[in-house]
Amino acid sequence: MSDRIIFRHALLPQGWAANVAISFAAGRITQIETGIEGGAGIALPGMPNLHSHSFQRAMAGRAEHRGAGTDSFWTWRELMYKLAWSLDPEDVQAIATLAFTEMLEAGFTAVAEFHYLHHAPDGTPYDDIAEMATRIAAAAAAAGIELLLLPVFYAHSGFGGRPPAEGQRRFINSLDSYARLHERCQALAATGCAPHSLRAATREEITALNHLNGAAPFHIHIAEQTAEIEACLAFSGARPVEYLLANAPVSANWCLVHATHITAQEAAAMAKSQAVAGLCPITEANLGDGIFPAQHFTGAFGIGSDSNILIDAARELQMLEYSQRLAQRQRNVMATDTTRSTATALYQNALAGGAQAIGLPAGLAIGAPASFVTIAGETPEDALADALFTARAPALRDVWVRGKRLVEAGQHIHARPARAAFEAILRKRL
Ligand code: ZN
Secondary structure, eight states: EEEEEEEEEETTTEEEEEEEEEETTTTTTEEEEHHHHHHSSSSEEEEEEEEEEEEEETTTTOSSSSOOOOOOHHHHHHHHHHHHHHHHHHHHHHHHHHHHHEEEEEETTEEEEOOOOSSOOTTTOSSSTTHHHHHHHHHHHHHHHEEEEEEEEOOOTTTEEEEEEEEGGTTTHHHHHHHHHHHHHHHHHHEEEEEEOOTSSSSHHHHHHHHHHTTOOEEEEEEEHHHHHEEEEEEEESOOOHHHHHSOOTTEEEEEEEEOOHHHHHHHHHHHTTTEEEEHHHHHHHTTTTOOGGOOSOOEEEEEEOOOOOOOOOHHHHHHHHHHHHHTTTTOOSSSSSSOOOOHHHHHHHHHHHHHHHHOOSSSSSTOOOOOOOOEOHHHHHHHHIIIIIISOOOOEEEEEEEEEEETEEEETTTTHHHHHHHHHHHHHO
C-alpha cells in the first residue's frame, strides 16, 4: 500500500521546495514530486536525537536548587546515581516511554539511547543480561520512535583502568559480559556500541569494542568537563580528544558526544576524522559544562537531549546558536555562506550530522524513512525561524515516523497513558 501527502513547502536535501508531494510505502519514501498544487503545511524531515539517557527524564527539574558549597556536574551526578539505584525494569520502561513520547511531540523522530543502567540494584545482572535494554526497546516501540540502541560499556571509575565505584555497580560489565549484552541488543533493535567515556573504558577496551562493533555507530562521551581534561592530561599528557584521535581509529561512524573542551587543533583533527560532534546544548548549559567552540569546527554535528531536562529539538538548536552568540559576541553564527538563513542552516546541518551518528539516511529523499514533521506558517524560512527563535504559538503540528502519524496537532496519540504511568513512578520513587 502506498500513501501520498502534498505539502505547500518542504525542506528537501537541496533546500526549500514548493508544492511537494511525498509518496511512501512500507515506511520508506518512494517518490518526491515538485510542482504539485493543492497541498497544505510546511514539512521538515524529522530530527534525529543523537544522545539520550531516557531514565534521567525522571529527575528533570528536581536538581535545580543549590546544595552546600558550589554545585557542579559532579554534585548533579550524585543525585542522578541515587535515582539510578532505585529504578526497576518497569520504572525504566515507563520513564523511557514518556521520554520517547515527548521526543516525538518535540520533533525528534529517531533517538540514540546511550543506555548504561544494565543490572539489578545490587549490581547482579538480571537473568536476561539485556532485561533493561529490552525495556528500552519496548518503550521505543510503544512510542513509535526509531531507536538506535547503544549499550554502554562501563568498567572503571577513572583514567588508567581504576576499579569502578560502588555507586556505579548497575553499569559495570567485563568485555565478555558486554559481548553477550551486545549480541542480545542486536536482536532487539538497531544496535551500535558505546564505551561510556575515557574514564570508564581503557584504550585497549575501546579497541576491542570497536572490533566487536564493526561499522555500526560508535559513540563516546568526551571532554564534557574541565576536570576530565585535567585527569586525562595527568594520565597521558594529552587532552581527551587529542588522546582518542591518537589511540583509536576514529572515523565517520563515530560520535564524540559533547567535545566541549577542545582546542582549535583538536577541532580541526576531529573534523578531519569525519566523526560527528554530538552536541547537547540544553544539558550542557544546565550542567554548567561549557560552550562548544563552533568557530573552530568545520565537521558534522548533531543534537541530543542527553539528560532530558527539556526535550525540544527547536530549543536545542536555539540554545546552540545563542550560546555561540554569547561566546563570540556576534549574530547568526551558525548560518553558512551557502545557507544564510540561520534556522535553515542549523536544521539542515543538525539533521545531516544526527542521521550520520544514528546510521540513518538523512532528509526527505527516496529510500529514506518517511519520517517528517509539519510546522505552522506561510513562508518556510520565516516559519522555521519562528519555530526556533520566537515560538509565538506551538510551532509543531503533526509528526510521522515511517509513514505513521503519531503526533496530531502537537499531541502524541498515546500521550495520556504514557504520562499517567510516568507520574505513578514519580510518586513511588521520588
Ligand atoms: Zn550523556
